[in-house]
Amino acid sequence: MITTRIDDVAQSCCSSFHGHIYNIRPLSMVHSRKLFYERLFNSQEKCPSHLEGISGQILDKCAGLPLAIIVILGVLAHRESEKELWEQVNDSIGHALRNSTIEDMVNIISLSYMDLPPHLKTCLLYLSIFPKDHAIEKENLIRRWIGEGFIHKRDGYTLHESGEMCFNELINRSLIRPMEIDRTFGDQVRVADFMTLFLISLYPRPSKRTL
Incomplete structure (x- = not known):
């Protein structure tokens, strides 16, 4: 099995070895919430009601990308569960990442980096x-x-x-x-x-x- 982010490489390997290309799909919103809530609150049921709306907005911007979700989790895990603080993180993410590039992901990671002491x-x-x-x-x-x-x-x-x-x-x-x-x-x-x-x-x- 060969993994790559470059479509031309995938096409070349596929034709050389008579294989097929498997495109990894983003997480569904259900699985995105599961990853998000279980890492922050141990279970979805423990998410404070005042954070449900803003967490949904954050997950929408992450667009089912596991790395984006995990990086944002690293930022939120060290902040108090105050809606205003979560809104600051949400504003810092910017636009949705549905058509993300490597530069988009670097920008997401920079948010976590800048939050470090x-x-x-x-x-x-x-x-x-x-x-x-x-x-x-x-x-x-x-x-x-x-x-x-x-x-x-x-x-x-x-x-x-x-x-x-x-x-x-x-x-x-x-x-x-x-x-x-x-x-x-x-x-x-x-x-x-x-x-x-x-x-x-x-x-x-x-x-x-x-x-």
């Missing part, structure tokens, strides 16, 4: 040094963060424990994805493709010089 932005940006879909070992990553001076000791916690808190918060915000526990290497995470693209886009391109 400075130390977490630095820790997240560091992940751009790893190749796409690379398995990142938790303990090694925390040691790297500490060595670079990104982690500051919190009262009552060791430097390593403070690093673990940063690591866990990035997972809770759905900015990195946990993998199955490896008995040899321990906890590992991956950075999603779109997140890697976004992190790389933050670095300024070198200016051309005339020699």
Whole structure:
């Protein structure tokens, strides 16, 4: 099985191997709500009534795209359940993403990035040094963060424990994805493709010089 976002590549692979193209469809509104509510409130029944309307507007804009929903969840999970705060997030999303491009998804991810405190932005940006879909070992990553001076000791916690808190918060915000526990290497995470693209886009391109 080959996965790609480029239609020409899919067509070429299909003709070469006598296969067929399966276009992944967006989530239905029912499944979008299920993903949204279960991650925020553990069940759909626990969604506060005053947030049902605004959550529906947010899901409409996400247009059934799982990545968009998950990124928005990471932002909302760290805000109080006040309608005004959710409306701010809804306004920040902009237009619906039904005909989304990579640039649209980068803009969605930027909302989650801008919501991070400075130390977490630095820790997240560091992940751009790893190749796409690379398995990142938790303990090694925390040691790297500490060595670079990104982690500051919190009262009552060791430097390593403070690093673990940063690591866990990035997972809770759905900015990195946990993998199955490896008995040899321990906890590992991956950075999603779109997140890697976004992190790389933050670095300024070198200016051309005339020699």
